[in-house]
Amino acid sequence: MWKAYGKHLAKRGIFLFLTLVIATYATIVIANLGGYVDGILRKQIEFEVSQYLARSPTFRELSPEEQEARRRELIEEYIKAAGLDKPFLQRSFIYLWRALILNLGRAMHLRSASGSSKVYDIILERLPWSMLLFTTGTIIEAVIGILLGVNMAKKALSKFDRAMIVASIISYTAPPWFYGILAILLFSFQLGLFPPGGLVSRPHESWTTFLPDLLHHLALPLMVWVLSFFGYWAYITRNLVLETLHQDYVMAARAKGLPERVVMRRYVLRPAAPPIVTMIALALIASWMGAIITEAVFGWPGLGSLYNDAVWSMDAPVLIGLTVMYAYLLVLTVFILDIIYSILDPRVRTVGA
């Protein structure tokens, strides 16, 4: 059986790795506009070479034919140095290999605040801010949602349950950026309670002033994020718990006269937990990548707005770097969850075999 299990895991691993490769390659092709960016880069090199030569006094003394030859020679050299002499198809596989070994290279236009053009520096600079907002938000919304969902299931079909179902539906129907627009209009501009966006309102010298300002800016996007997702957690938890509540073994536990708290903890919540754990793991991973539109609405300098900036400046290395990092995180999480489940739940192992 363990052999079959190993085979299953290996199959999963290969599949997930292929997913990673295909997603990365697709991003490389789209981000380079299928090779169109090459044309732009060539023109840019030609322009730069002409500019450079125009300033050179020795160049001006040459005859027109010699000038033209020298110009061509230099352009060829530069194009070769930039690696543009090979066809895009060939280069796309070089890019793919570099991305897969996480050699992310340098950005074309974007820079980190410290001026570095390394894709790693740019991404690592933004990562903490995405995590601060969205990982915190995900934890809060999951805790609120799960507690609410369990209580809804316990009092299923009561007034409380019905009201909370409607609240949950309204909550998760709209994405956080949508609530963000409305919250900014109301809380920032009409009531003036919170700043409408950004990380801080001015540069700070010390942590004692920086932290309150940061929290003040964090409050609104965090509230909006929680508002938009707690309903999803609550509704799913409710249905999962409700389903287990009506299993025969729960009834048996109750019939044995076990106290309700013990029945809940041992017989209901434990079997309902695995799908919720999966959701938490995936949501936490997703939260590291930030949220493109929510960050755009709040001017939050996380990875989501980095992605948006990279799209608008067609910075292919940054786009590829973000995608491949996310893909690795996601694929690893899925794989680890696979392993954990097959350890916790023997049924999964036999299904794989």
Next chain:
Amino acid sequence: MSAPSLRPEAVIKEVLKTKSGIVAAILLLIIISLVIAVPIYAPYDVVKTWNDPEAWLSNPKNAAPIWVERLIGKRLPRNIFLGDENFSRRGFNVTYRGFTIKKIILRARFEYPYDDFPSHVRVEVLAKTNSSLRVSAEFIRPDGAAVQLFDETISREMPRLSMGTEGERFHRVAEAFYLDVTGRRPEAVVPEAILMASKESLIRGEPEVLKGRYALRLEVTSFNLSDDVEVELQLYGRVYGLAGTDSKGRDLLIGILWGAPVALAFSLTAAVVSTLIQTLFGILSGYLGGRVDEVIQRFTEFMMIIPMLPIMILVSFVYRISIWTLLVIVIVFSLVGSTTKVVRSMVPQIKEESYILAAISYGASPWRIMFLHIFPRVLPYTFSILALSVPGYVFLEAALSYLGLGDPVLPTWGRILGDAYTSGAAYYGYWWWILIPAGCIMMTALAFALLGYAFDKVVNPRLREM
């Protein structure tokens, strides 16, 4: 999971018995009435007009909806337009030292009963002359004070004289009037608020509207007896229509109405087509099994893992696509997905039911069984998935438009929101520009979310009664 046989008509009937089903139906009726109102309210080429800045010049910019008056209990100014035909004209010739001079006196009156100043005032004179003529204009207030707006010579080469309250000339006139009335210089010059305020309120320093009958009087002097002028006076209001206007003066109601069919067409097509295709792949996967199943399942997992929104943003930016191209791409990315998994899990049980076994025994082909026997059987179960996927597509379009990556020509709700964002509508307090399209988006999304919930309750009754 057990799957009782359900007839689509019965499911819809049951749905309309639930509260959420009724609310969803009412919301859908409102949206459909918006769709129907389009050809009635705007019986012309909306898309072309929407993108033509010339078409909206006579509308006030950033005007609130008219019903705001009821909320704040004030009469807010509407547009007042006095065209050439509204001016009474009196022409006569004067002979002076052998020269004959033509004089025309033009005069138009208007009532101004509103509690707030107009947002903008514009006077325009077009001279019809072969050489040149002189025009002077006086703005006559209800309290009798006459303010000279200009006294200028207009020549054939530049026959148009245009004077708006944003310009230097109006500012100078207003500043002089203020100085004359109060004896001090104004801190900020807002010509329409100075020239139409009562004198006492100006002296107090809190300008209030002087209500009553205003007039514009022009005097034209020319040596050429056939000369004439055309005059226009426009006072731009602060309220307009049921949905207000944006920073270009566009009637937002048109955009809102036009957005309804676009949003419905986009999101419903995406939802229906992708759910149907995903269902078919689910049936194929579950019924045929084996290698087909393996391929479809792996492909489904692949599509479920890759993040859709970043790819859509990238594709929209790179290829500047229209909403209908976007629709095709969205469908391509949703050929397989969670519905495939759900349907696949239902098929093995249905396969064992006696009517399928009967069909196999009389020699029905696998295709016939899949399309004619299994497909109608799982269809009701996909209704809720279909309805629940609609909000996602509505918000996807809105999100792309919000980032400025939406359809470049069609007015959509998302594009109106995006325009509001880029114009700083929240900062300036143009709430209608945000709340009305946002309300429409939310209404559509909620209608389908509630509908999906109602379907879910009907086809999965264990959620309802236990």
